[in-house]
Amino acid sequence: MNANQSDVGAALGMQAVGRLLRPASIAIVGASPTPGALGASVLENLERNNYRGRIYLVNPKRDEIGGRPCAQSIGQLPEGIDVAVLAIPQPAVLEAVRELAARGTGAVVIFSAGFAEAGQHGITQQREIADIAAAAGMLVEGPNCLGCINYLDRVPLTFIETAVSEAQARHNRARPAIGILSQSGAMMAVLNTTLASRALPLSYAVSTGNEAASHLEDYLEFLLADAHTRVIAMIAEQFRDPARLLAAARRARESGKLLVLLHPGRSAAARESAATHTGAMAGDHAVMRTKVERAGIVIAHTLEELGDIAEIALRCAHLPARGAAIMGESGAFKALCLDLCEELGLELPLLDDAGAPALRAAMPPFVAVSNPLDLTAQGLVDPELYYRTLAALFEDDRVQAIVIGLIQTDSVTCAIKMPQILRAVRELRPHKMVVCAGLDEGASVPAGYIAQMRDLGIPYFPGTERALRAVARLSELGARDFGQAALVLAAPEERLPDGVVPEYLAKRFLAPFGVPFSRGALATNLDEALAIAQGIGYPVALKVQSAALSHKSDVGGVILGTNGEEALREAWAQLHDNVQRHAPDAVLDGVLIERMGGRGLEMIVGARHDPQWGPVMLVGFGGVAAEVMRDVRLLPHDLTRDAVVREIGRLKGAPLLSGYRGAPALDVEALAEVVMHLGALLQSQPGIREIDLNPVVVYPRGQGVLALDALMVTGTRPAVH
Known part of the structure; x- marks a missing residue:
């Protein structure tokens, strides 16, 4: 990405995106009467969806197509058309963009591939497109994209067959909806189909492609301002302006909107590190995840998970903090859930006879009170067991989410169980998330029951593992501590040389900022x-x-x-x-x-100023095996001390810090103070690229810590895009 692209991305406003997504006039350059041709497919989509704006066609070899007149060239189009869709070969695109800019066109959609992804010639052409757009104040979607769809007003600017009925559009406008943003056009189409098949209201779907002259962040800001959109599902392989994304995410959190992100690339090798262990262990994806989660974004690990999280977030009025209860009908299912919840980190509050009297009273004596609950087959002879159990769970403040795992078998068993579940939610109106999932995917479940559940805000899934994974992601969001440390450090007294800073200079620099050395x-x-x-x-x-x-x-x-x-x-x-x-x-x-320092437990504390994402911290078990064992946590730079202590407690080796096998508990609070001080220092001194304290010896509580080695890297470097 060059400077022009960044500038135009920042300058694009709501009006520019609005002209693309809510156009009053559309030109199809490369219109065609041939079925299956891109231009023909776009026109068919607009006509199929009863587009009421003005449509202009451009084809140098046609006077008319389907009874609509054709202009012979772009120069014959009226000035100021809102959107031009380019359904033309790649070699003709650049000149067409230039001509459309001269006509004052508001936005251009470029389907063609063969630009930045195809080599240097394509990169040069894409940069020219960006320059033209910047000079004209014109938005460009693509190139190499599938276009966009306005589900609220039935405006599909895409060649993928799209049909949104007026009834569906009214449904989309009548309640909060999901917006879709994807750099991949194919994944946008897949997610559209997935969510629409679940009768979920959609607002807009945009594929951004190569992002020559508009970025995912532009469309995100538009959707944040859109009254119809409450959940935004994003698929992105990179972000052009991370600071802008994080600011948008914070606004979304403050306004009650949820952002869910699928970001491929977890398995990619980290970028080449500098001299430090921290640089080696803080890969691109890990840093991105740390920063976006801090801003309030939920990370999905798979495409299926992205859709599931978005559905729960939209249907359920109350998103949970930690604390879930699971209802099932099998002891084996209970054991499977315990294994999965441990893997997912989904907290299951302890429910027993003494601590849950309402639940004990709701169930027959031979059914044990536990979490997960195994109701056995008793519900088939006592259907109200589901109602009574749910009523008791609704009253328990420790439980924020309830996942019901049903053996559905046939329509008869569904008719016994599901009415009681529906009745409980309908009559008791819990301020909690309720999710229903089948154990026996493929069972015949009457569609009417699923529709009733959805109307009551109960997402239904054909598999319980999917439901638990999505609930775990949202529960983790509800438990995040968004408090910020208020640590202010004095300005450093000396300037460090650029590059790798020798240990003695690094220690002399860091000592006044709360790092203890020998x-x-x-x-x-x-x-x-x-x-x-x-x-x-x-x-x-x-x-x-x-x-x-x-x-x-x-x-x-x-x-x-x-x-x-x-x-x-x-x-x-x-x-x-x-x-x-x-x-x-x-x-x-x-x-x-x-x-020489005294013996203690060796840890590592690191800090890194990522060229894209800014400051990020690392804490974990250190010494010579730091990069081999990689028992570390990557943290935001501005966590409070209590939050840092909690993160340290999530390390695999955390029991060693709390008095393992009779050893004294160690001074985790002092270790957290070092993390906080380095975070504040990195925030105030962007010229520091990396800091590595390894090892930091932790002594028994009250005796502090001692950093035995310190390595710093300073100097600015260009951002990587």
């Missing part, structure tokens, strides 16, 4: 080393200092536990011999002489 100093000769050791006390560590040696131990540049003057002399000689042998060209600043 006593020590830089020695440039043996006599200075002996004097420093005498002053701080033995035993000491010797660490070579050079911007060229970011990982000192790899070249034998670290010698630990040196105890006494003679040992120091020998260590000094050995260290320099090691470095000369492994890195003879390295320019040394000297050797850092430090007092």
